[in-house]
Amino acid sequence: MSSLSARHSLPYLSPSQAQKHVTVNESLQLLDALLQCAVVSASQEAEPDDPEDGDMWILPPGRSGHVWDFIAPGHIAAWLDGRFTSLAPVPGFLAYVIDTGVFQLFDGTAWSVIPLLADHVPSFGVNTAADATNRFSVKADAELLSHDDITPGSGDARKIINKADSAHTASVIFQSGFSGRAEIGLLGNNNFAFKVSSDGAAFREVLRADANTGHLALQRTSAERALHLGGANNPGIRLQEDGSDGYGELVTVSVGQTLLSHVSPPGEDALIDLAPSPTDGTSSAAFRFFRGTNTTHGCYLTIHAGDGTAAFNHQLSGKWNSYLNVAHGDLRIGSATPPVCKLDVDGPVRVGSYSVASLPAASAGAGQIIYVTDETGGAVLAFSDGANWRRSTDRAVVT
Numbered sequence: 001m002s003s004l005s006a007r008h009s010l011p012y013l014s015p016s017q018a019q020k021h022v023t024v025n026e027s028l029q030l031l032d033a034l035l036q037c038a039v040v041s042a043s044q045e046a047e048p049d050d051p052e053d054g055d056m057w058i059l060p061p062g063r064s065g066h067v068w069d070f071i072a073p074g075h076i077a078a079w080l081d082g083r084f085t086s087l088a089p090v091p092g093f094l095a096y097v098i099d100t101g102v103f104q105l106f107d108g109t110a111w112s113v114i115p116l117l118a119d120h121v122p123s124f125g126v127n128t129a130a131d132a133t134n135r136f137s138v139k140a141d142a143e144l145l146s147h148d149d150i151t152p153g154s155g156d157a158r159k160i161i162n163k164a165d166s167a168h169t170a171s172v173i174f175q176s177g178f179s180g181r182a183e184i185g186l187l188g189n190n191n192f193a194f195k196v197s198s199d200g201a202a203f204r205e206v207l208r209a210d211a212n213t214g215h216l217a218l219q220r221t222s223a224e225r226a227l228h229l230g231g232a233n234n235p236g237i238r239l240q241e242d243g244s245d246g247y248g249e250l251v252t253v254s255v256g257q258t259l260l261s262h263v264s265p266p267g268e269d270a271l272i273d274l275a276p277s278p279t280d281g282t283s284s285a286a287f288r289f290f291r292g293t294n295t296t297h298g299c300y301l302t303i304h305a306g307d308g309t310a311a312f313n314h315q316l317s318g319k320w321n322s323y324l325n326v327a328h329g330d331l332r333i334g335s336a337t338p339p340v341c342k343l344d345v346d347g348p349v350r351v352g353s354y355s356v357a358s359l360p361a362a363s364a365g366a367g368q369i370i371y372v373t374d375e376t377g378g379a380v381l382a383f384s385d386g387a388n389w390r391r392s393t394d395r396a397v398v399t
Contacts, residue, residue: 037095039076042104042111051079056087058095058104058111074111166190175200351381356398362389372398 042058047065056078059071067084071077076087076095089095091108102121104111113121123130127139147157163170163186171185179200187193190211195203208217215223220230332339334346353371354360360370366386373379376399381392389398 037076037093039095039097041099042095042097043099047077047084053079053081055079058097074106161185359389359398362387 037056039056039058043060044057045060045062045064047063047068048055056076059068059073059075059077061073063069063071063073068077071084071086072088074089076089078085078087089106089111091106093106094114095104095106095111096102097104103114105114123132123135123137125137128137130137145157145159147153147155149155161170161172166189169185169187171183171187173180174182174184180203181197181200183195183203185192187195192209192211193205194207195205197203204219205221206219208221208223209215210217210223213223215226215228217223217228218230220228222228331342332344332346335344337346351369351371353373355374356372359372360368362368362384363386364384366384368384369392370382370389371379372382372389372391375382375391380398382389382398383392384390390396391398
């Protein structure tokens, strides 16, 4: 039978041994050092001149000193009863390192930091190994980042990606089979951008929000207006109803018409000022509104009230209740039948009502028609001859 224990070499009592207390005390002293092991440092190389009783160190490869020179690197040097004792660690040995505040584990070959028991670690992996590039790696079907309801926190949940300066990148990359397909963030500047790729090599910028102006560029690297569209092939906007093959487009085309926005529009400035301009110099300029399929519904332009409601003040329809003859400028109201004169109304017409005392100026223009509510003999329609209002019944001047 060995005189020492298998793992920590604690001395055993021998049969009929004299001064048994010496062996027992030595074993207790070693147990005191090994139990809940805490070392002063695992990186200190110089042997201390005046250690405290019970102080211990995990010796690094570069250790030096008149005693430490003879203790193997990785062993624990314990100052006990005025001298250093070498304690050889065994696999599974755990020690708390006081100067760094971490736990280290001996795996049979070397000491290493235990991530879950450390305040800061060089890398960490969940269900996978981390490396020098991906220092934090996770393999999982889902990850959850939530606000702090334990401490408790404020209820906010803010995740921060910080870069060194404007010229660097702070982004999130989306991959397919570990090949990049989309990237979003601050890509080499302080503008917020979104890029996509079909092969993981060539990326196309789809969107950029300018940090200085707040302008939004689509398929452009700069925006001169609040929304600036670009692109090599027919840049524009398409509006299409779900379930329909009909659509409308606001586009720039290579042949025919180009839809332009005036830089300096004449007259009063408008929020939107659009001009269809024929690029060939001969084609007609026109705006077109149409449906791709023939239905019972109309195609129309509405001008809404400026009160924030859905109600509209004016509606121009190509199929329902109004018809504008493009060739002649004639207008038909109340029917889809083409007009036969400048104003063709399919239904009653109502004109303004006035009392005799509040008649408008007849001199504003001959041909005006009004409804006089209190004329002698009763209410009557009246027309202007350019100087007076005359009753339509007998052409007498309204008095």
